[in-house]
Amino acid sequence: MGTATIRDVARQARVSLKTVSRVINQEGSVRDETRARVQRAIEQLDYRPDLSARSLRSAKAYAIGLVYDNPNPYYIIAVQQGALAACREMGFGLQIHPCNSRSPHLAEELRDLVHRSRLAGLVLAPPMSERMALLRELVAYNVPLVRIISAAEDPRDGFPCVFVDDRDAAYAITAYLIQLGHERIGFLWGGKQHRSSPERYKGYEKALQDYGVAMSNELVLEGDYSFDDGFRGARRLLGLAKPPTAIFGSNDEIAAGVLAAARAGGLHVPYDLSVAGFEDSPFSRHSWPSLTTSRQRTEQIAECATRLLIARIHGGDVENEGFSPELVVRGSTAPPRPRS
Amino acid sequence: MGTATIRDVARQARVSLKTVSRVINQEGSVRDETRARVQRAIEQLDYRPDLSARSLRSAKAYAIGLVYDNPNPYYIIAVQQGALAACREMGFGLQIHPCNSRSPHLAEELRDLVHRSRLAGLVLAPPMSERMALLRELVAYNVPLVRIISAAEDPRDGFPCVFVDDRDAAYAITAYLIQLGHERIGFLWGGKQHRSSPERYKGYEKALQDYGVAMSNELVLEGDYSFDDGFRGARRLLGLAKPPTAIFGSNDEIAAGVLAAARAGGLHVPYDLSVAGFEDSPFSRHSWPSLTTSRQRTEQIAECATRLLIARIHGGDVENEGFSPELVVRGSTAPPRPRS
DNA sequence: GCCATGGATGACAACGCTGTCAATTTGCTG
DNA sequence: CAGCAAATTGACAGCGTTGTCATCCATGGC
Structure with a gap:
């Protein structure tokens, strides 16, 4: 048969x-x-x-690759869902390619992938999407690509992208905390290899400036996008002579670590300490209290990026697109407790 | 060039x-x-x-499909990682295929996928892996497959699989709670469409019997593998005239809902209430307190299933394999508070 | 010195499909 | 009804690879 x-x-x-x-x-x-x-x-x-035969003969490809190196399952699943939605609609297949962003041979590895599997192009998620050297190599190899990046505005650097305004979103969170009455707001950085980290920091910094709140270096700690760094960072901040009344974690995992540290220290969130995260992961809804955070429409962003890529493959000359995350207020933030 | x-x-x-x-x-x-x-x-x-040309000519396929319909990102990512590891080692590609397990045309959809994309076979994750009618159709279509299923022993039903002994694992958790001194242990069911749900329930039931603890229907509630059902279920259990001193949620999400409900009700976990989950998702480590749970080596299980599939494709006549989850004790369980 | 043996190599077709271009049919005009 | 353009259809080659089978050459036994 x-x-x-x-x-x-x-x-x-x-x-x-x-x-x-x-x-x-x-x-x-x-x-x-x-x-x-x-x-x-x-x-x-x-x-x-038969797609193989078809693409062999027509020298067109009917699948695209999704490249990421990101430990956050919620983020990845959302990106996959978005990319798949676009692919299915356009009759494309999707090949996922988790990889190590620190690998020195990444460009070759990806070119390999594209060639061997006859991919029409690549969607790059952070942090790969922000490695200029990698992008240049891929373009030199004639690999069509679209990036998802963190940027306050269209970078217009020649590499097509969907850009997410993390800075503005971090500004909104910080401003919200200030409006609640907080004046000592801790900030826990995300991973240095992600462009989103400095962007979020800049938003925090700018809000403090605009509202005339004093910056304090002791309130800002470096780290990674991890629970453990959130936990450790919060412990340090809470051990200060003048501890913060609110802590802004650069993502929900960090904020989860902050919640844990607060509880370990006997503090009641939000009355003794306000906590904000970033990402609107399911965790942020299921923690106790649920987290004030910033909603990134990751699925839509990925779908948009994939659409752009396919349009480009079809020869279109497409415009970059921007997304702005939106503030989500939940139970982890409240006005600071009046000084006793 | x-x-x-x-x-x-x-x-x-x-x-x-x-x-x-x-x-x-x-x-x-x-x-x-x-x-x-x-x-x-x-x-x-x-x-x-060029893989397309090769598979076209040699009538062999160099990619397999991973089929799932599961809302749990942690689980899915782990399954993907495991499957990818096996694929990369064996020189295969991986095509992911999230789908709707309730779709009436699933068998055709999958056969389509296999044919169009020249897949060598499918790895089926729950709950698709447990639909006998679907399996029969796929086999009738000559689609090689390996399932990941929940079963206490090798089903020997002719469909190759990797089976996970959820029953034994649930038994271990329940026995542990009993040994701590609990006698009223609530049980919150997972989704009915997953075979793992009744398996976990059976383990719970058997442990109660073996240890001579009285069953009580009011302590057992149906639901789904979701936070919300955990929350609602816990509220009902805690509102009973004689509430349980421990609650066993069928997965970590349910347990997370129980934690939230306990806190909303002013209860201190684990002193006022012990809570156990199932799955060892990152959430279970990051919640407060961290959850006593059952560790499933999902990544290894998926890798094993993928290996089996590839071996079968290569013509081997392979044996099914079994996995037993292991008990992980963390901070959410303690002896019951002495009656006041 | 001759032939059987077997290892190394190559010519050619074909996998399932689409691009090119030519052949055929259709429809319309005068 | 001839004459011509446009619409429709088909013959054929070839995408990059591997399976089949033929060919070539060195070796060794008699």
């Missing part, structure tokens, strides 16, 4: 191979009656075009 | 196409000197075989 080919369909419909091909690819120039006959044959034989 | 073909390599090495093919596929019957010349040409030209 198995797998009818275009040949079988042609025989059954009493037309040439090429006519079947035309019907499949909606090329037009086929009489309605002929088309109907071919359609019928296709259904009777349960025929499905 | 672009993408040398086997033809270029043959020209450069002054041999025939076929000889290059032999070298690439390690077929033997090539003189060392010739092989070296070809190798050199391959490196110089940076040649990579």
Whole structure:
């Protein structure tokens, strides 16, 4: 049995191979009656075009690659969902490619992937999307790509992208904390290899300036986008002579660590300490108290990036697009407790 | 530039196409000197075989599909990682295929996928892996597959699988709670469409029996593998005239909901209430207190399943394999508070 | 010195499909 | 009804690779 080919369909419909091909690819120039006959044959034989053969012959590719190196399952799943949605709609396949962003041979590895698997292009998630050297190499290899990056505005650097305004979002969170009455607001950095980290820091800094709140270096700690760094960072901040009344973690995992540290220290969130995160991961809804955070429409962002890539592959000259995360207020933030 | 073909390599090495093919596929019957010349040409030209052309011609496939319908990002990412590890080692590609397990045309959809994308076979994660009708259809379509399922022992039903003994693991957790001194232990069911749910329930039930602890229907509630059902279920249990002193949630998300409900009710975990989860997701480590749970080596399980599939594709007649989750004791469980 | 043996190599076709271009049919005009 | 353009259809080659089978050459036994 198995797998009818275009040949079988042609025989059954009493037309040439090429006519079947035309019907499949909606090329037009086929009489309605002929088309109907071919359609019928296709259904009777349960025929499905073979993507390998098609892409081999037409020198077009019908799959794209999704490249990431990110330990955050929520983020990755959302990116995958978005990319898949776009791919399915456009009739493309999706090949996922988690990788090590520190690998020295990444450009070759990716070019390899593209060539071997006949990928039409790549969607790059952070932090790969922010390695200029990598981007240049890939472009030199003629690999079409679209990036998802953190930037306050269109970078116009020649590499197409979808950009997310982390700075503005961090500004909004910080401003919200200030408006609640907080004047000592701790900030825990995310990973240095992510461009989003300095962006978020800049937003924090600018809000303090704009509202005339004094900066204090002791309130800002470096770290990574991890629970453990949130925990450790919070412990240090809470051990200060003048501890902060609010802590802004650069993502929800960090904020989760802060929550844990606060509880370990016997503090009641939000009355003794306000905590804010970033990302709106499910964790932020399920923690106790639930986290004030910033909602990134990761799925939509990825879908948009994938659409851009496919449009580019189809030869379009497409514009970059920007997204702004939005503030989500939940139970982990409140006005500071009046000085006793 | 672009993408040398086997033809270029043959020209450069002054041999025939076929000889290059032999070298690439390690077929033997090539003189060392010739092989070296070809190798050199391959490196110089940076040649990579085209998987589409190869699979087209050889009627073999070099990619497998991973099919799942599961809202839990931690689980999915772990399964993907495991499957990818096996695929990379064996030179296979991986195509992910999230889908709706309730779709009536799933079998056709999957057969379609296999055919169009020339997949060598499918790895099925729960709950798809437990739909006998689906399995039968796929086998009728000649689709090689391996399942990941929940079962206390090798089902020997003709469909190859990797089976995870959820029952024994749930038994271990329940027994542990009993040994701590608990006699009223609530149980919150997972999703009915997952075979793991009744398995976990059976483990709970058996432990109560074996230890001579009275069953009480009011302590057992149905639900889904979700935070919200954990929250609602816990509220109901805690509102009973004789509330439980411990609650066993069928997974970590449910347990997270229980934690939240306990806190909303002013209870201190673990002193007023012990809580246990299942899965060892990162959440279980990052919650406060961290959750006593059952560690499933999801990544290894998926890798094993993928290996089995590839072995089967290569014509091997392989044995099913079993995994037993292991008890992880953390801060959310303690002896019950003495009656006041 | 001759032939059987077997290892190394190559020529050629074909996998399933689409691009090119030529052949055929259709429809329209005068 | 001839004449011509446009619409429709088909023959054929070839994408990059491997399977089949034929060919070539060195070796060794008699």
